[in-house]
Amino acid sequence: MQSPLFLAAALTLAVAAQPLLGQNAPAAAGQTIPQAQTGGRPRRPQPKPVNLKVLPKNIAREDLIKIMRGYAGSLGVECSFCHARNPQTHKLDFPSDAKDDKTIARTMIQMTQTINEQYMTQVHDPDAMPEDKHVTCGTCHRGNSMPEHFVPLAEPRRRPSDDEAPQ
Ligand code: HEC
Numbered sequence: 001m002q003s004p005l006f007l008a009a010a011l012t013l014a015v016a017a018q019p020l021l022g023q024n025a026p027a028a029a030g031q032t033i034p035q036a037q038t039g040g041r042p043r044r045p046q047p048k049p050v051n052l053k054v055l056p057k058n059i060a061r062e063d064l065i066k067i068m069r070g071y072a073g074s075l076g077v078e079c080s081f082c083h084a085r086n087p088q089t090h091k092l093d094f095p096s097d098a099k100d101d102k103t104i105a106r107t108m109i110q111m112t113q114t115i116n117e118q119y120m121t122q123v124h125d126p127d128a129m130p131e132d133k134h135v136t137c138g139t140c141h142r143g144n145s146m147p148e149h150f151v152p153l154a155e156p157r158r159r160p161s162d163d164e165a166p167q
């Protein structure tokens, strides 16, 4: 049986791994990370997220970016599908909420979390592989920003084993 922790993993990858970065204090974009927090290694300054409303606020930057790449790949889109550009610099303004698709994505993140936490944990299917134990963005989206319409065949194909089923 899978641990419930596993089920939450898709959205909350190794969030607790970096307690030093786990402060919720707002940080200015472009803020440098003190060397004490990078284990003494010099690192290119990375802005801390300042506008997380559904993902854990103390998430490590690299986990956040991994999750974001997952969204982009699952929907077959670029970062700019959800993130608006700064009109002056033309660079992506990640904290901005100007695009509706970012707002929709927040609802989708919460929906996916609820499905996994409240429903998938109740399914104990011996046939399921570990990767079947939770839904992801890709379960529905399959590389499309809008999930494709699926129309079931009017007459299901008969399988040999159907002949053995009671009528
Ligand atoms: C399907 C929509 C979607 C795509 C595609 C996407 N993001 Fe995001 N991104 C979000 C949402 C939603 C949030 C806010 C999450 C929250 O509120 O907890 C976010 C937040 C962020 C943040 C934190 C900004 C802040 O300071 O609050 C960064 C950085 C980020 N995304 C980078 C990226 C990068 C880089 C890519 C491309 C690899 C990307 N995103 C692709 C939806 C998306």
Ligand code: HEC
Residues within 6 Å of the ligand: 071, 075, 101, 102, 104, 105, 108, 109, 112, 135, 136, 137, 138, 139, 140, 141, 145, 146, 147
């Ligand atoms: C249970 C199925 C399902 C899952 C899981 C799911 N979505 Fe969706 N998503 C949909 C459906 C259905 C729509 C179309 C709904 C609408 O636009 O009214 C949609 C629409 C969207 C849109 C708007 C697309 C557009 O072109 O307007 C975004 C963005 C999105 N989803 C992001 C995500 C992200 C990110 C995840 C994972 C955190 C996710 N979705 C997980 C079913 C799902």
